[in-house]
Amino acid sequence: MIAEAPSLERSLRASRLLTGLDESVVAAIAQGSLRKTLTRGEVLWRAGEPALNVVVIASGFVKVVRETPDGTSCILGIFSARESLGEAAVMGRGIYPAEAMAASDVVHAVCIGASHLLALMERSTALTRAVNRSLTEHTIALQAKIQVLSAGAVAQRLATLLVHLAERFGDELEDGTANVPLALTRAELASLVGTTVETTIRTMSRWQKAGVLTTSDLGFHIHKPSALKTASVGKD
Numbered sequence: 001m002i003a004e005a006p007s008l009e010r011s012l013r014a015s016r017l018l019t020g021l022d023e024s025v026v027a028a029i030a031q032g033s034l035r036k037t038l039t040r041g042e043v044l045w046r047a048g049e050p051a052l053n054v055v056v057i058a059s060g061f062v063k064v065v066r067e068t069p070d071g072t073s074c075i076l077g078i079f080s081a082r083e084s085l086g087e088a089a090v091m092g093r094g095i096y097p098a099e100a101m102a103a104s105d106v107v108h109a110v111c112i113g114a115s116h117l118l119a120l121m122e123r124s125t126a127l128t129r130a131v132n133r134s135l136t137e138h139t140i141a142l143q144a145k146i147q148v149l150s151a152g153a154v155a156q157r158l159a160t161l162l163v164h165l166a167e168r169f170g171d172e173l174e175d176g177t178a179n180v181p182l183a184l185t186r187a188e189l190a191s192l193v194g195t196t197v198e199t200t201i202r203t204m205s206r207w208q209k210a211g212v213l214t215t216s217d218l219g220f221h222i223h224k225p226s227a228l229k230t231a232s233v234g235k236d
Contacts, residue, residue: 008035011058011110017084017134018056018127025124032116036109038102044109045096051089053111055100057081060107061169061182065191066098075191077141078103078182080169087134090114104183149194152234155203157193159231162213166222181219207231 009030012018018026036055038044044055047066055062057079064076064085076098079085089096093114121128144164151160162180170180184192190200207213212224212231222228 008033008110011035011056011108012112014058014082015056015084015110016082016137017054017087017130019130021126021130025120025127028120029112029117029127032113032120034111034113036111038107038109040102040105042102042107044100044102044111045086047096047099049096051086051092051094051096052114054084054086054090054114054117056084056110056112058108058110060102060104060109062100062107062109063103063188064098064100073191074194075188077145078165078192080182084134085138087131088138090117091131091135093118103188145192148192151232154193154195154199155231156234157195158189158200158203159228161189161193162220162222163225163228163232166225166228170222176225178222178225179219180222183215183217183219 009026012026012030012033013023018029035058036044038060044062045051045053059081062079062085064079065073066076068074077085085100086096117127117131121131148157148161148164151157165182166178166180169182170178172178186200186204187197189204190197193200204213204215207228208215210224210227212227213220213222215221
């Protein structure tokens with residue numbers, strides 16, 4: 001059963017994009033916004049489409065995917081609740097450079113119309129600063145992806161990725177373990193670290209047998225965070 005979506009204005013107020021903005025600005029943005037619900041695999045937009053919306057995620061996960069020249073797919077990033085995407089394409093008044101699709105069973109999102117947002121930015125310096133801040137955060141996320149890809153051997157890259165996901169999306173429990181409610185297939189993990197599915201399966205299986213982590217349809221649980229961090233610096 002699909003959970004009820006948060007209200008449009010509440011989702012906007014909770015977003016990092018609009019943090020600290022005056023209630024009147026948020027209300028004005030809401031007037032040019034629409035709620036959208038997607039199920040796993042449904043797309044928000046495809047690569048090459050006109051940038052018509054900035055999207056705020058109310059719940060769930062969205063992945064941004066780009067097809068490489070050889071026909072394979074590369075995951076460029078993953079976004080979760082309170083985060084936003086599409087700002088760079090909208091600000092450039094261009095097209096979306098990659099596809100955005102639901103990466104969880106259900107995604108509740110708010111689509112802010114591009115023309116509406118741009119018009120409000122002309123009247124609100126606070127909103128302009130908020131969008132620029134969001135663009136900076138996206139740059140930092142891209143740097144994190146580069147850090148993963150340049151971490152070293154496959155096991156090191158995969159460990160770096162899992163530590164990053166735990167820090168970004170996870171919940172640290174009282175016993176020191178961490179739960180990350182993001183279910184990624186072995187193919188998605190392979191895409192994120194630039195390796196083969198087979199190598200990813202072998203590495204993850206080795207860590208599961210060693211009790212470092214377990215995975216399920218709900219995400220993954222890190223039982224030994226210190227062991228994963230050790231692997232991320234090449235001391236596995």
